[in-house]
Amino acid sequence: MTDHVAGAESDPVGSRLPAQEPSAAALESAPDLGPATDAGSDPPGARSPILDALPVAPAEPADGRGPAPGPAVGQAPDGSALPEFEPGEATAVRPSATAAPPTTAAAWLARALRAAGLRYAFTVPGESFLPLLDALDEVGIAVVATRHEAGAGFMAEAYGQLTGRPAAVIVTRAVGAANLGIALHTALADSTPLLAIAGQVERRFLGREAFQEADLVGSVGALAKWAAEPATAAELPALVDEGLRRATAGRPGPVLLSIPEDVFTEPLDAPLPERSPTPAPSARPDPVLVRSILQLLACAERPVILAGGGVLRARCSTDLVRLAELLRVPIVAAWRRGDVVPNDHPLYLGMAGHGAPPTVLERLRSADALLVLGCRLNEVTTYGYEIPAPGTRWAHVDVEPRGGRVGLRPPDLALAADARAFLRAALTRLANGVLDAAVADARAARNAADRAAFEAASVVEAGDWAGPGVHPGRVVATLRRLLPEAAILTTDAGNFAGWAARGFRFRRPGTFLGPTSGAMGYAVPAAVAAALIHRDRPVVALVGDGGMAMTMAELETAVRERVRPIVVVFDNERYGMIRMHQDAGRSRGIATDLGPVDFAAVGRALGGRGVRIETDDAVGPALRDALAADRPTVLHLVVDRRWVSVNDHPFATR
Numbered sequence: 069m070t071d072h073v074a075g076a077e078s079d080p081v082g083s084r085l086p087a088q089e090p091s092a093a094a095l096e097s098a099p100d101l102g103p104a105t106d107a108g109s110d111p112p113g114a115r116s117p118i119l120d121a122l123p124v125a126p127a128e129p130a131d132g133r134g135p136a137p138g139p140a141v142g143q144a145p146d147g148s149a150l151p152e153f154e155p156g157e158a159t160a161v162r163p164s165a166t167a168a169p170p171t172t173a174a175a176w177l178a179r180a181l182r183a184a185g186l187r188y189a190f191t192v193p194g195e196s197f198l199p200l201l202d203a204l205d206e207v208g209i210a211v212v213a214t215r216h217e218a219g220a221g222f223m224a225e226a227y228g229q230l231t232g233r234p235a236a237v238i239v240t241r242a243v244g245a246a247n248l249g250i251a252l253h254t255a256l257a258d259s260t261p262l263l264a265i266a267g268q269v270e271r272r273f274l275g276r277e278a279f280q281e282a283d284l285v286g287s288v289g290a291l292a293k294w295a296a297e298p299a300t301a302a303e304l305p306a307l308v309d310e311g312l313r314r315a316t317a318g319r320p321g322p323v324l325l326s327i328p329e330d331v332f333t334e335p336l337d338a339p340l341p342e343r344s345p346t347p348a349p350s351a352r353p354d355p356v357l358v359r360s361i362l363q364l365l366a367c368a369e370r371p372v373i374l375a376g377g378g379v380l381r382a383r384c385s386t387d388l389v390r391l392a393e394l395l396r397v398p399i400v401a402a403w404r405r406g407d408v409v410p411n412d413h414p415l416y417l418g419m420a421g422h423g424a425p426p427t428v429l430e431r432l433r434s435a436d437a438l439l440v441l442g443c444r445l446n447e448v449t450t451y452g453y454e455i456p457a458p459g460t461r462w463a464h465v466d467v468e469p470r471g472g473r474v475g476l477r478p479p480d481l482a483l484a485a486d487a488r489a490f491l492r493a494a495l496t497r498l499a500n501g502v503l504d505a506a507v508a509d510a511r512a513a514r515n516a517a518d519r520a521a522f523e524a525a526s527v528v529e530a531g532d533w534a535g536p537g538v539h540p541g542r543v544v545a546t547l548r549r550l551l552p553e554a555a556i557l558t559t560d561a562g563n564f565a566g567w568a569a570r571g572f573r574f575r576r577p578g579t580f581l582g583p584t585s586g587a588m589g590y591a592v593p594a595a596v597a598a599a600l601i602h603r604d605r606p607v608v609a610l611v612g613d614g615g616m617a618m619t620m621a622e623l624e625t626a627v628r629e630r631v632r633p634i635v636v637v638f639d640n641e642r643y644g645m646i647r648m649h650q651d652a653g654r655s656r657g658i659a660t661d662l663g664p665v666d667f668a669a670v671g672r673a674l675g676g677r678g679v680r681i682e683t684d685d686a687v688g689p690a691l692r693d694a695l696a697a698d699r700p701t702v703l704h705l706v707v708d709r710r711w712v713s714v715n716d717h718p719f720a721t722r
């Protein structure tokens with residue numbers, strides 16, 4: 069057996085501590101909020117603005133109109149129920165015990181995956197794993213043929229992001245595994261559970277530079293969280309168990325099993341793994357740390373919560389909103405995690421990173437206290453590791469808080485916990501106290517001003533553009549107006565994405581798929597997977613002409629699978645983002661101009677619909693038709709090259 073582990077992996081929280089939620093009574097009996105003596109203690113001389121042991125006061129509306137019944141836990145500001153992240157049909161599947169004992173490793177593997185709750189396998193087939201395809205079909209795992217392994221991998225990645233459970237992607241030898249690499253890297257960046265299986269050359273050919281042979285564990289496997297290759301069928305059960313555990317435990321991620329072709333046909337009669345790949349419930353977070361973190365937020369002048377994918381994965385957006393409301397602390401979303409809370413909430417101040425209005429960085433910089441929740445603080449979210457700013461005291465609550473490992477100043481408080489466990493403990497503790505009225509009023513006023521500044525700075529449809537081509541900001545405004553709140557958006561990499569990042573408003577958690585790897589080619593396959601999982605919801609892929617051409621063949625996969633994503637192509641006939649960097653002086657305009665492609669015709673050629681759009685007025689009607697259509701639709705938007713980025717409007721420079 070060979071294996072590889074990417075980075076140091078800490079133990080999953082749930083494996084070290086009792087796997088149960090804390091009882092309310094246990095938390096109530098924990099020490100009350102009060103002056104703390106540890107790293108999270110009040111600044112010298114500060115009085116805690118949380119008044120202990122008072123009855124719970126109803127939250128006041130953020131507009132300061134005086135006492136009024138505030139939204140209850142789980143309610144939106146208007147009192148309606150906040151929609152929680154819908155996990156999709158796949159999470160409802162229970163492991164199915166199998167009756168007849170399997171006879172080969174392939175049959176055993178298929179049964180094991182089915183028993184572990186896997187529902188989908190995305191693949192480009194290869195001769196190295198044919199028995200597995202039959203076996204998967206026999207146990208009822210849907211095998212979806214795709215047009216490229218990157219497409220297959222992105223579909224599995226999107227599945228994992230939306231459901232929190234791994235899908236399988238199956239590829240052949242070096243050629244398929246190499247094509248898959250980008251999706252493994254994306255799943256690692258996105259902390260997405262994913263099981264990749266590569267058919268390897270037969271064992272007797274290993275190490276002989278055989279046809280399509282490569283060291284898959286040592287090469288592509290290095291892009292995964294963990295990779296291994298069984299030497300015999302007998303080694304397979306332990307590796308499958310280990311792989312599924314690592315895919316979902318701690319910080320989730322992709323794992324790769326490289327399986328020699330002849331292992332699949334070896335006899336194997338072993339018990340199926342008992343564990344379903346559902347993360348174990350989180351343990352109770354340290355109550356002293358929870359108290360200290362609440363004190364940090366309560367005592368600050370300009371606190372902010374920076375929330376990431378861990379909140380989505382733990383499905384606790386409602387609890388996050390409630391905590392923010394109780395403490396009157398605004399929320400900034402991590403880059404490409406803009407759906408972490410409903411964006412129309414008055415405490416939402418935008419998504420950090422590329423495309424963000426300047427108010428987001430300003431607000432993060434001016435924070436004297438920052439709670440980073442379920443977020444790994446990547447380079448883009450932190451604006452090149454500038455956030456947390458030097459003057460900000462910060463707490464990191466994450467399944468794997470990173471300390472100073474990535475060039476960031478170590479947090480003042482670090483709590484290894486999943487977001488839900490932290491929020492539940494924090495909300496329970498806050499039931500014993502309310503925010504001092506003067507502090508609450510001051511925060512309400514400042515929060516309202518911050519929200520107004522964010523709204524003003526995130527208008528993207530302004531300006532008197534009359535063509536040629538569409539106004540990208542107005543396209544986003546039209547999407548915002550016409551899409552129902554359950555619609556799922558996927559995005560690719562490129563400058564076109566800036567208008568949506570700034571101007572779109574997600575109204576429900578779990579409605580956005582964007583790769584924090586910045587991988588081009590993601591949006592279309594991710595949209596196909598989202599449409600497979602949520603057949604009843606509109607799915608819209610946003611993509612540039614460059615990214616579209618990388619994976620547009622997956623539209624045929626959508627047609628074959630009878631799903632109908634809408635693909636909005638922003639076509640400026642260039643690799644616009646890279647050209648922007650060139651024009652900024654770093655180099656000449658080499659290799660960034662592209663020729664015309666009739667993307668609408670491509671949509672039709674692949675079995676879907678296609679519409680070429682050259683004016684703003686045509687966007688709405690075409691989108692309405694696409695929403696009602698029975699097939700995928702490509703909306704091919706002509707975009708003038710003067711639209712360089714969301715920061716750089718052509719009408720402003722003329």
Ligand SMILES: Cc1ncc(C[n+]2csc(CCOP(=O)(O)OP(=O)(O)O)c2C)c(N)n1
Nearest residue numbers: 562563564588612613614615642643644645
């Ligand atoms: C797979 C991959 N290759 C290269 C890049 C570098 N890259 C980032 S944006 C970009 C251009 C994207 O062009 P397009 O999709 O047309 O969008 P635009 O910027 O023109 O709006 C490139 C090449 C990348 N992010 N991913």
Ligand SMILES: [Mg+2]
Nearest residue numbers: 612613642644
């Ligand atoms: Mg382009």
